[in-house]
Each structure stands twice: as C-alpha cells, then as structure tokens.
Amino acid sequence: MAQQQGMAALAAEKGVLFGSTLTRGQADESAEMRRLARQEMGAIVPGFEFKWPTLRPGPWEFDFSGAEAMLRLAEEQGQKTRGHALVWHGALPGWFGDGPADAMGMRTLLRHHIDTVARRYAGRIHSWDVVNEPVEPWDGRQDGLRDSPFLRSMGTDYIDLSFRWAAEADPQARLVLNEYGVEMATAEQEARRTALLRLVEGMLRRRVPLHAIGIQAHLAAARQHEFEAEVLRRFIRRIAALGLDCYITELDVTDRGLPPDIATRDAAVAHTYRVFLDAALAEPSVKAVILWGISDRYTWMNDSRFARREDGLPTRPHPFDADFRPKPAWDAIREAFRAASAR
Ligand code: XIL
Numbered sequence: 001m002a003q004q005q006g007m008a009a010l011a012a013e014k015g016v017l018f019g020s021t022l023t024r025g026q027a028d029e030s031a032e033m034r035r036l037a038r039q040e041m042g043a044i045v046p047g048f049e050f051k052w053p054t055l056r057p058g059p060w061e062f063d064f065s066g067a068e069a070m071l072r073l074a075e076e077q078g079q080k081t082r083g084h085a086l087v088w089h090g091a092l093p094g095w096f097g098d099g100p101a102d103a104m105g106m107r108t109l110l111r112h113h114i115d116t117v118a119r120r121y122a123g124r125i126h127s128w129d130v131v132n133e134p135v136e137p138w139d140g141r142q143d144g145l146r147d148s149p150f151l152r153s154m155g156t157d158y159i160d161l162s163f164r165w166a167a168e169a170d171p172q173a174r175l176v177l178n179e180y181g182v183e184m185a186t187a188e189q190e191a192r193r194t195a196l197l198r199l200v201e202g203m204l205r206r207r208v209p210l211h212a213i214g215i216q217a218h219l220a221a222a223r224q225h226e227f228e229a230e231v232l233r234r235f236i237r238r239i240a241a242l243g244l245d246c247y248i249t250e251l252d253v254t255d256r257g258l259p260p261d262i263a264t265r266d267a268a269v270a271h272t273y274r275v276f277l278d279a280a281l282a283e284p285s286v287k288a289v290i291l292w293g294i295s296d297r298y299t300w301m302n303d304s305r306f307a308r309r310e311d312g313l314p315t316r317p318h319p320f321d322a323d324f325r326p327k328p329a330w331d332a333i334r335e336a337f338r339a340a341s342a343r
Contacts, residue, residue, distance in 0.1 A: 007319070007330070008042035010337035016281070017080065017126070017288040018337070019043030021250070024066050026298045027073060032324040036294055037073075040319075043080040043126060045249075045290055046070040047300075050083045051091040055117060059095055062116060071124060080126035082249075082290065085178065086114050087162050088132035089148035099149040106153035111165050118169035127174035127247070127288075129214055130166045131159050135179055135199060137191040144195025159199070160208045167209035177203075178214030178249055182235065183276070185228035193235050204242055213239050214249035218292065218307065219276060221268040222257030229279035240285035248280055250292035252299075252317045253329070254307040265316050270328035273319075277336035284343045295320040 011018035019041040026033045026047075037044065048054045049066035057063050074081045085091075087110065092099075100106045118128060136146035145151060150158040159177075166175055177200065182193050196213070203210050215236075219227075236246050253272045255265040280286045293299045301307035301315045309315055314322070319330035 005334070006040045007333050007337065008040055010334050011289060012042055013342070014281070014337055014340045015343040016286070016337065016340070017043050018290070019045065019079065019082070019288075020291040020294040021045045021047045021084075022070070022294075023047040023298070024049055024069050030297070033295065033298070036320060036324060038077055040294060041079055043082055043288070043290060044070065044074045045082040045084050050117070051085065051088070052096065052113070053091055053093045056093050056096075056113070064120065067121070071121065075124070081124065083118075083121070083125045083128040083173070084249075085129035085132035086117065086166060087130060087150060087158070089146065089150065090133065092149075096149075099153060101153055103154045106150060106158070107161070110150065110154075110158065110162060114162060114165040115169050118166050118173070122170035123172050125170060125173045127176050127212065128166055128170065129176050129178040129249070130163050132178045133180055134159055134177065135192055135195045137188070137195055143198065144191065145199065160203060160206060163203070163208045163210055174211040174245075175209055176212045176214045176247060176249070177210060178216060180216040180218060180250075182215055183217050183219070183232050184223070184226045185231040186226050197235075197238060200239070200242060200244070210244065212245040212247050212287070214247045215280075216250040216292075217248050217252075217276065217280075218250060219253045219272055220257065220307075221253050221255055221265070221272040224268070224272050224275070227272075227275065229275070229282075232276075232279050233283055236280065236283040236285060240283065245285050245287045246280075246283070247288040247290065248286065249288075249290050251276070251289060252292040252301065254301050254309075254317050255315055256307060256309050260311060260313055262316065266328045269316060270332035273329050274332040274336055277333060278339065281336060281340035284341070287343065291318065293318045295322065295324050297322040297324065
C-alpha cells in the first residue's frame with residue numbers, strides 16, 4: 001500500500017503549520033511516538049520543557065537540558081518549535097509561591113526569566129506563547145482579566161511588558177497571546193472573547209509587539225451542540241481586522257460524556273475535529289493548527305478533572321490510539337486540510 005500523506009504534509013500544502021505537543025519523556029520512552037512525531041508534525045510544542053517548573057528548579061537556577069533536547073530533536077527533523085509559555089499562572093514551581101508581592105520584585109523576576117530564556121533561543125523559536133490565559137471573566141474584574149499573581153503584584157502592565165521584553169530578546173519569533181475557552185457559542189465564552197478583544201485592542205493602541213492570538217480549543221464531543229461555526233469565524237475575523245493571525249494552539253477533543261462504546265466515541269470525536277477545523281480553516285488568517293497530543297497513549301486528559309471520563313475509562317481524544325494506530329479522527333483532520341483553501 002502506498003504511504004498515505006500525513007496531517008502535517010496535507011496542512012503544509014495549504015500553507016498551514018501543523019504539529020502537536022510532545023514531551024521529552026514520551027520521545028525517550030517510545031520509538032513509535034518518535035515515528036509519529038517525524039511523520040505527523042511540522043512543529044513540536046514541548047509540553048513541559050519550556051515551562052517554569054522545568055526551566056526554574058530554584059529561584060536563582062535555570063535548567064535548560066529539557067529545552068535543549070526538545071529543540072535539538074525538532075531541528076534534526078527539520079521541524080519548527082513553538083515556545084510554551086513564558087508567563088503562565090498555571091505552571092509555576094513550588095518555590096514561586098505567590099511570587100514577590102511588590103511590583104518591582106515581580107517585574108525583576110519576570111524580566112530576568114523572559115530575557116534569559118527568549119534570548120538564549122533567539123532565532124530558533126517559531127513563536128512564543130508570551131502570556132498564557134491572561135483573561136478570566138469569572139474572576140470578577142471589570143476588565144475581565146485574570147486575577148493572577150503577576151497582575152496582583154504588577155497590575156495589568158505585566159502583559160504589555162512581557163511582550164516588550166520578549167520582542168527585545170527575540171525579535172524574530174512571532175509573539176502570541178494564548179487563551180482557552182474562546183471557541184464555543186456560550187455566554188461564558190462570549191464574555192471571554194469580549195474581554196480578550198478589549199485587551200488586544202488596548203495592547204495594539206499602546207504599540208505592544210503582538211503578532212497572533214492562540215486559540216487553545218480544548219473541545220468536548222458531547223458539547224458539540226454548543227459550537228457555532230459562525231461565532232468562531234466572526235471572532236477570528238475581528239482578530240484579523242486588527243492585523244493579527246490566529247493559531248489553533250492546543251486542539252483536542254475529550255470523549256467525556258459519551259457512552260463507553262468505542263466506535264461511537266471515535267466517530268463523535270472525529271466529527272468534532274472536522275466541524276471545528278472546517279470552520280477555523282475557512283478563515284485565511286488561521287496559519288497554524290497544533291494538537292495537544294497525538295496518541296491516546298499520552299494524554300493529559302485522563303489527569304484533568306474537567307476532561308477525564310466520569311466512568312473512569314481512558315479517554316480517546318487524539319488521532320492515534322494508545323497503540324499508535326490511526327483512528328477516525330486522523331482521517332477527519334486530513335480531510336479538513338484537503339478541503340481547506342490555500343493561504
Ligand atoms: C498541560 C499538560 O499537557 C499536562 O501534562 C500538565 O500536567 C498540565 O498542563 N492549557 C495549557 C497547557 O496551556 O499548557 C496545558 O498542558 C493544558 C491546558
């Protein structure tokens with residue numbers, strides 16, 4: 001049988017960068033995973049290796065070994081690397097605690113981190129998620145921004161400054177503001193979209209170097225009815241009208257809430273990928289699609305209390321199963337790229 005074209009190759013034909021997250025542990029442990037990474041990823045997003053807990057074992061220490069290993073792997077295979085993430089409240093080492101309470105202390109710590117990491121890899125990173133998940137209307141602020149340790153110490157300035165420091169340290173990388181929960185047609189997500197657009201408009205007015213918005217897109221097949229293509233497309237067009245690209249940065253589809261039957265689950269998950277990608281790819285400003293996992297063997301979803309199945313069965317959210325065999329989702333994603341127009 002002739003070798004079938006993989007997802008990354010089909011995406012590349014349409015001018016879309018395609019890839020997935022991968023960790024050093026997965027690549028070291030599994031030859032099958034390394035094969036999938038070679039065949040199916042045009043870009044790799046290290047899952048842990050660029051996050052603070054890995055890079056910053058202590059307040060005065062850096063450990064670059066994981067980041068180096070992942071960059072080397074991608075470069076040997078001619079793949080791009082996305083850096084994830086310079087500033088994220090959700091992955092901080094224990095020693096960080098709530099961080100320095102005073103603005104100057106937090107500013108010094110953040111600047112030192114961004115400067116050291118982004119400068120070290122300048123020219124080798126396709127794009128940096130500079131700030132991850134800065135918006136959270138549920139936190140109850142007027143501006144809809146997240147009440148994170150960074151904001152508590154530095155005020156809302158931490159966002160602009162992080163982007164300015166990243167641009168100084170690596171003028172070539174595309175700088176991305178990455179956000180979750182902005183793709184569905186619910187009131188909650190509409191509030192998050194509104195807050196995000198307001199934030200972005202302000203940043204651009206203040207001439208902050210920002211190039212793309214990352215839409216995480218952690219989807220649930222059982223909530224497919226809450227998706228409306230036009231709502232997502234309108235949001236992407238509003239971002240494009242501001243001069244920014246969109247990247248789909250963490251796409252996966254949990255089967256939480258679906259019956260246990262595997263064929264039923266796999267079909268619903270595949271359908272969800274297809275409908276979502278058809279909508280996103282219809283917008284020419286969508287320049288990258290990154291999955292948050294490629295094989296069910298290694299999925300963060302079984303550990304997430306929001307994504308794991310309530311019946312305790314392992315989730316089947318990715319295009320390859322736990323034995324690295326292609327699933328209906330693999331075909332659905334490839335079909336979406338085949339159907340997309342070139343950008
Ligand atoms: C997840 C990783 O995949 C897990 O292995 C880890 O335990 C927690 O973080 N949004 C993000 C990602 O931006 O960094 C998260 O990744 C998933 C949610």
